[in-house]
Amino acid sequence: MDNRLDIVFSALADPTRRSILRMLLEDDMAVTDVAEPFEMSLAAISKHLTILTRAGLISQDKRGRVKWCKIEPDALRDASVWMQGFGQFEPVNLDDFERFLEGELAPPAPPLPDHRS
Amino acid sequence: MDNRLDIVFSALADPTRRSILRMLLEDDMAVTDVAEPFEMSLAAISKHLTILTRAGLISQDKRGRVKWCKIEPDALRDASVWMQGFGQFEPVNLDDFERFLEGELAPPAPPLPDHRS
DNA sequence: CGCATATTCAACCTAATGGTTGACGATTGC
DNA sequence: GCAATCGTCAACCATTAGGTTGAATATGCG
Incomplete structure (x- = not known):
């Protein structure tokens, strides 16, 4: 997986990660709060957040022991432009x-x- | 992988498949011709085409022994709508x-x- | 008919994905 | 200081994804 689009599209291909993005669209959230509505472990959510971060779709800002997650809509731009080609x-x-x-x-x-x- | 978006985004997450889509943007093509520029087996390309078909991104029309592949840009609409939300x-x-x-x-x-x- | 061409199928392999659990390092608050 | 909280790490597991090869199935052509 070298290409930037690979990373963005495969990040978007998971429903949990898209749900997370929708949640973050509302407001910035701590990792624990992101995980709360899901029926999977915190570690799993943490991994999803890492993937979203590597795709540039969110950013994470650690303040104290809390890591705040924030959506980064710009990262969708390349993928969006690519799709508009069709x-x-x-x-x-x-x-x-x-x-x-x-x-x-x-x-x-x-x-x-x-x-x- | 149940959701429609899962299928579309994960279909788009592969660079070979995106290349195929770009090629089909130019013109409809037979499976063998699609496979020609790639350095992988015809069977592999055939699988990629199946995935693109299941995602609705292309359609395949068998005429005689040749199966023509045609791009279906409408299928990108759902994903595009989703992305535009951001x-x-x-x-x-x-x-x-x-x-x-x-x-x-x-x-x-x-x-x-x-x-x- | 008989052979070449077009495409898929089946079996297999390797590596990546998405999940688990338990331990761990930071940080905060009583 | 110490216990609770926040989040990640490491090891593991099952499933899927992407590729191979070789055989099989249509179809077209001379």
Whole structure:
């Protein structure tokens, strides 16, 4: 795994890590708090956070014994630009995104309505 | 790996598969022709194509003994929508996107994500 | 028909991934 | 000072991913 895109895309390929990113979208969080809603060990979450950090998707700032995690949206830029290269698709907006998030949090819902005429 | 995004992102996480997508962006290709520039077996490429197909990123149409591979840009939409969700917080995406559009690979006038302030 | 071509299948190998547990080093607060 | 808390490290385990090779299955052509 040499390429930057490899690292970013494979970081994004894990649902736990995407959930973490969604959480951090709301606010910065300590590692323990990030781990709290998940049904896996703290060590596992710590590993996920390391992967997200190496992908540049988050940054971690240790203050005292607490390590604060902060989202770094810039890192998605390369991947986003790459994908736009295929971009014969329709505009996306915040409504779509929110609907999409609900879809992923509630698995039975389909990912997206088809808005390609 | 159940989620749709899991499949798309992990399909995109491999450099060989991204190369294949770039090639197919130019034109539809037979499996053998896709494999030609790579230094790996045809079987390996065949597997990559299966993964891309399952991710919905390409489609394969068998005519005679030749299986034609065709890019399916729509499948990137979900992932793109997801990523744009992070872009809402920083305008940097738009600048880069526009710069990218002025570059060589640019498809014509794709609409920008709606910021909606 | 018989052979070459196109693609996949099956078995196998190695390395990476995602998880566990328990011990450990820092830091904080009583 | 000492115990609790925060987070990582190390060792381990099971599964998946990406590759190989060789055989198998279609299909096209002379």
